[in-house]
Amino acid sequence: MLSFAEENYLKAIFHLSDSGATEVSTNAISDHMSTKPASVSDMIRKLDEKGMVTYKKYYGVNISKKGKMMALQVIRKHRLWEVFLVDKLKFNWDEVHEVAEQLEHIRSGLLIQRLDEFLDYPKVDPHGDPIPDENGDMAVAKKTPLDKVEVGVKGKIVAVNDEGSSFLQYLDKIGIYLGAKLEVTERVDFDGSMEILIDNKQKVFISREVSQNILITD
Amino acid sequence: MLSFAEENYLKAIFHLSDSGATEVSTNAISDHMSTKPASVSDMIRKLDEKGMVTYKKYYGVNISKKGKMMALQVIRKHRLWEVFLVDKLKFNWDEVHEVAEQLEHIRSGLLIQRLDEFLDYPKVDPHGDPIPDENGDMAVAKKTPLDKVEVGVKGKIVAVNDEGSSFLQYLDKIGIYLGAKLEVTERVDFDGSMEILIDNKQKVFISREVSQNILITD
DNA sequence: AAATATTTTTAGATAACTCTAAAATATTTT
DNA sequence: AAAATATTTTAGAGTTATCTAAAAATATTT
Structure with missing residues (x-):
């Protein structure tokens, strides 16, 4: 099982590989996460050992299939919670991020399944970003x-x-x-x-x- | 700000002082939390420094007014989430505890305020336990x-x-x-x-x- | 190609939380 | 009241995640 920190790193690596090269640099990650490069080196060594990324010293990381799936599950939870906050609890779209960053780490398969149902299976979050399904698949709109x-x-x-x-x-x-x-x-x-x-x-x-x-x- | 662990200890101490003497023993806490007495000693020393409990070595702890308020806020969140899970997401009453144990640590005043409103200001949780209000007040059930x-x-x-x-x-x-x-x-x-x-x-x-x-x- | 700059990693520290084992203190029994 | 037992604390260590400072590797400039 992944720790909150590991989930956050994986999410960052996923986003960075998504919007750029397949190789993600240590500095890019540390920038994105507001941590120091030294901390990143430590963490990606650990994520490599867990099979979540492939890591070659001084060359950066590639997210693995397994790592991508984990990241997508976290993103799925994040976005579903954002929909909940806006649609049900009347949050403004600019108030949801911080809370969703916490809620995305709640561990319960049943919870997220029922939440999805409760929200009537939304396809996008309040910022227009697509919500991955249980298998990590999502509609890719050309933006x-x-x-x-x-x-x-x-x-x-x-x-x-x-x-x-x-x-x-x-x-x-x-x-x-x-x-x-x-x-x-x-x-x-x-x-x-x-x-x-x-x-x-x-x-x-x-x-x-x-x-x-x-x-x-x- | 209290850590998750500190919140959990405070909750345990609160519950133990509620259903017994005002003094809570190290062993009672370690039993209740499934940790070792040594860990409890460490933690209550820290909670004492933070003014959450008063601690006299070898005599046990008393929860302070401040500590009680913190515990009640966590309990409030726990119980509101339980209502949400049962009323809105159709969880059974025996499926909610583990998830609520996680959700109770989400930090957002706005979230819990809106959740309370969304649930129509429930007074008790699915187990019949009273839900404290923002000030920690709750209906004391008549015995x-x-x-x-x-x-x-x-x-x-x-x-x-x-x-x-x-x-x-x-x-x-x-x-x-x-x-x-x-x-x-x-x-x-x-x-x-x-x-x-x-x-x-x-x-x-x-x-x-x-x-x-x-x-x-x- | 050498010098310089940048990036990345390693080494060593710190903080939070936990543990085991041993020591200190309190309680109970005889 | 002394001995036996139980409880609690302290000491020392491990884990996770972070940091700073220094070393190593890579990239860029001249």
């Missing part, structure tokens, strides 16, 4: 980071890279929410900032840091 | 001598009048203990004796002398 699209492109916000509640609060404040329709009306090439029109009503100006973390579909 | 109740009444043994050890030894021998669930299955009016079912398992006959000294709550 484009907003900073990659041209002027004139129209789309719908389907997800945000979860950057913590201050980011989500900022989005909320400027009128950006999940499912909002948008159009890119201006783009400043040299700094990547852009102006977007939300729901054909409201224009907002956002930096590249923000647009990189907003994902749309066309 | 009824067993000889005063009718056939069919179900309850929980919360106390005994006669503290003599031979009486307690007798109760122990016939399978009666503090916290046992019971149901009165038969009553002989002329001599006041009765048959009771303990924990839905075991039937015992007791005289009026005995039933007068057993206190239950419904």
Whole structure:
């Protein structure tokens, strides 16, 4: 059985391999988790011994099939709890992350099965991210980071890279929410900032840091 | 902030002081928690430093006001989650404990406030135990001598009048203990004796002398 | 290719929680 | 009251997860 810490490392490695190369570096993990590289080295040696990753010194880690499945189970729990918090307990979408980080480690097969049923088998969480099923399968929607699209492109916000509640609060404040329709009306090439029109009503100006973390579909 | 382990010790100490003397012994705690007495000594020294208990070496611990409040908050969470599991997720009453033991440690004021609201402010958990409010207050169930109740009444043994050890030894021998669930299955009016079912398992006959000294709550 | 910089690992420490074994203290029995 | 027994604490050690500082390996620059 995996400890909370091991589950968190595995989740981080999974996310990092998902959005980049298959090899994940020690520093990338330590950045993502706010731990020191030395701690990461220790942990990935242990995860390798448990067959969750394959680790070659100085070359980084690859998540194994087994490790991926474990990570997906944790992600499944995280996202189902987020749905519960928003749909049933009326949390705002920017208030759920911290609590879901705790709830995702509760161990009970029956609990998560019944929760899924209680929530009527949701397919996406409140940020628009897909919820893996018991086998780790999930609908993969093609999501484009907003900073990659041209002027004139129209789309719908389907997800945000979860950057913590201050980011989500900022989005909320400027009128950006999940499912909002948008159009890119201006783009400043040299700094990547852009102006977007939300729901054909409201224009907002956002930096590249923000647009990189907003994902749309066309 | 208290660790999970500290919360669990405090809960145990609270329960033990509730159902007995104010002084709680090291061995009683280690029994209740399935840890070794040596570990208990360590932990209660720490809880004393944090002002959660007062501890005198070789004499046992007394829970402080602060410690009692902390314990009651954990108990509140535990019992609210039990209600959630039974009422919303259709768990059986005997399946909830282990999961609630995990859920009770989730830290979020908002979560527990909203959960309480979602469950419509329940006053008791699925085992009939009262749920403390945010201030630690809970309805103290009235204690009824067993000889005063009718056939069919179900309850929980919360106390005994006669503290003599031979009486307690007798109760122990016939399978009666503090916290046992019971149901009165038969009553002989002329001599006041009765048959009771303990924990839905075991039937015992007791005289009026005995039933007068057993206190239950419904 | 050598020098420099960066990344990663190792070594040694610390903190929390647990254990076993031995010592100290309290209780019970004779 | 002394001896025997039981309880509790202390001492020392192991595990997990973290850290800092130093060493080793890899990557980059000149």
